[in-house]
Amino acid sequence: MKVATWNVNSIKVRLEHVLAWLDREQPDVLALQEIKTKDEDFPVDALRARGYSSIVSGQAGYNGVALVSRIAPAEVAHGIGGYVDEQKRVLGATYAGVRIYSLYVPNGENPESPKYRYKLGWLAALRNLLSVELTRYPQLAVAGDFNVAPDDRDVYDPAAWAGSVLCTPAERAALASITELGLRDSFRLFDQPPGKYSWWDYRAGNFRRNRGLRIDLVLASRSLSQTCTNCRIDPEPRGWDRPSDHAPVVAEFSTQ
DNA sequence: ATGGCCTGCAACGCAGGA
Secondary structure, X not given: OEEEEEEOOOHHHHHHHHHHHHHHHOOOEEEEEOOOOOHHHOOHHHHHHOOOEEEEEOOOOOOOEEEEEOOOOEEEEEOOOOOOOOOOXXXXXXXXXXXXXXXXXXXXXXXXOHHHHHHHHHHHHHHHHHHHHHHHOOOEEEEEXXXXXXXXXXXXXXXXXXXXXXXXXXXXXXXXXXXXXXXEEHHHHOOOOOOOOOEEOOHHHOOOOOOEEOOEEEEEEHHHHOOEEXXXXXXXXXXXXXXXXXXXXXXXXXXX
């Protein structure tokens, strides 16, 4: 099973990129973030014409996540149960026995912002959700924009980013408390060359200079991670005309 | 170069992203 994640920064603007990328990569499941559209405006028909069905948790203008797949979804779950959140950031479903989540973790703005406290509370609630999900679904993948660079290898200039949002010790600890449940960062299951990132600021020619961060992850439960055959970031769409600022990340599993 | 962009919404500037 091929599972991918991509923060598209507006599905309306990026639809042609997504369709072209699906045609080429043929993932079984693609988790999308920042679709920035209401459910009824999601391009279900264009995706269906490519052989993909869609489930959507959208909102107007901001946030919004979706799962598009060649496999029929079951047991669809919206949001974090028991945690009230107007912002649409979590969508889960079961695909051929594998539980898959599309996540859009809050950005946090800066460590002094109320949005940063929201982010840390949100991550704590997510941890609770995933600890329960792991008891129900041994095969669990959590794919999304985590808005946390797990460690300094995931930052082009760790000294410049030290203490900044996406890199603070509290954010990294919150992410570690999730991976310590038994959810492994698929990318780090394999030897990887340095300088591999999934997001580059639109400004300052940062992509051309590879000044990026790795904040888009596919986490896999112990059982699922044992079947992982590779994980890679595809930087190509970041170089296309009018790109998202994020690149897709792909993990492959040898389940059936 | 110590800064450079992009999106949606509602308008012609803002909020938000990371």
